[in-house]
Each structure stands twice: as structure tokens, then as C-alpha cells.
Amino acid sequence: MLNIPPPVIDYILNYLLEARSLAYLLVKKDGTLLAWGGNLAVYGITNLCQGRSVGEQVCFLEGLLPLDDIPLFLPLIKTEYNVCTDVHIFPSYEGDWVLLLDSTWDENQLSLIQQNTNDFSLIKEKLTKIQNPK
Template identity: 85%
Template sequence: MLDIPPAVINYILNYLIEARSLAYLLVKKDGSLLAWGGKLAEYGITNLRQGGGVGEQVFFLEGLLPLDDIPLFLPLIKTEYGICTDVHMFPSSEGDWVLLLDSTWDENQLLPIQQSINDFSLLQEKLTRIQNH
């Protein structure tokens, strides 16, 4: 394992908690919610019930759990509340962990690039139609 100084680890943890609005859920293999914490309210996730089905409480997780012992990363997922988040899921002996990290900044950086690509594709199609006529 890497020898990382405690000051660096503290900085990374504080950055994830504050700047990326770290939130987490722990879900049993039967799909019931075991524990949660962090900044869930920033993702519009409130009023969770321990023991209740996670898919019924956090709709964008419906059908994604349980994991088959393989971590899963879903970048730039738009929640039902319109918040863009990176979703990291990984299995453990306690159950499946779901980590949420705000990716609004990433989305804002990628959106103009994606729009330019879409505009270029439309222009290319238009030129191809003109050439074929």
C-alpha cells in the first residue's frame, strides 16, 4: 500500500466531504437499507427508513443492487432531483456501499464540449445530404 502522509489523507477526505458533497448508503444484499450518512439532503434524499427497500427510497438505484461482488462506477448520473452525481458502488462483508459525489462541475465542463460535438455531427450530416443531391 502507498505510504500517504496523514495531512494528504485529511485534505482528500475534507475535499470529498465538502467540495464533492460525499454521501453514502449501506445496503444489505436483500436490498434493505442498513445505514446512511454524509450530505444526502444535497441530493434530495431524505426521510430514509432503515430496513426499507433502497430502490423504493432512492429511485435511481432501482435494479442496480445487489452487486455481484464487482464494484460499479456510474459517472454523471442525473438524479430525479436534477442533481448530477458520480455513483460508486462496491461490495463489502456488511453489504453493498453506495457513494455519491457531486459531479455538477464536471457536467458543466463537459456540456459545451458535447454540444459542439452534436453541432458538428449535424453539420456533417447536412453537408453529406447536400453533396448527395
């Protein structure tokens, strides 16, 4: 295991909690919600009921659980509340954990890169037409 100094771990934890709006769900293998916490309201997840099907309460998880002991990472998922999130799902002996991390910043950066790429393609096309008129 890596020997990571406590200040570095503290920084990472604070970053995840504050900048990435960490939230989590713990789902039993039968699909019922066991526990939850973190900043779920950011993702529009409220009024959860322990013991009820998680798929009925968190629509985007329908059909994803239970896991077959292989972690699942779903980047840049747009929730029904228009929040972009990275979804990490991994198994444990208690059940399947679902971690949500806000990825709005990543989405915005990728959109900017895509827009710049499109702009450069248009400029290249215009230059080609100017250099090779028909």
C-alpha cells in the same frame, strides 16, 4: 499500500466532503437499508427508513442491487432532483455500499466542450461552403 502523508489524506477527505458533497448508503444483500450518512439532502434523499427496501426509497438504485461482488461505477447520473452525481457501488462483508459524489462541475465542463465542438463544426461547415460555392 501507498505511503500517503496525513495532510494529503486530510485534504482529499475534506475535498470529498465539501466540494463533492460525499454521501453514502449501506444496503444489506437482501436490499434493505442498513445505514446512511453524509450530505444526502443535496441529492434529494431524505426521510430514509432503516430496514425498508432501498429501491423504494432511492428510485435510481432500483434493480442495481445486490451486487455480484463486482464494483460498479456510474458516472454523471442525473438524479430526479436534477443533481448530477457519480455513483460508486461496491460490496463489503456488511453489504453493498453506495457512494454519491456531486459531479455537476464535471457535467458543466463536458457541456462546454461539447458546445465548443459544435461551434467549431458549424464554423468549419460555413468555411467549406464559402471556399467551395456551388
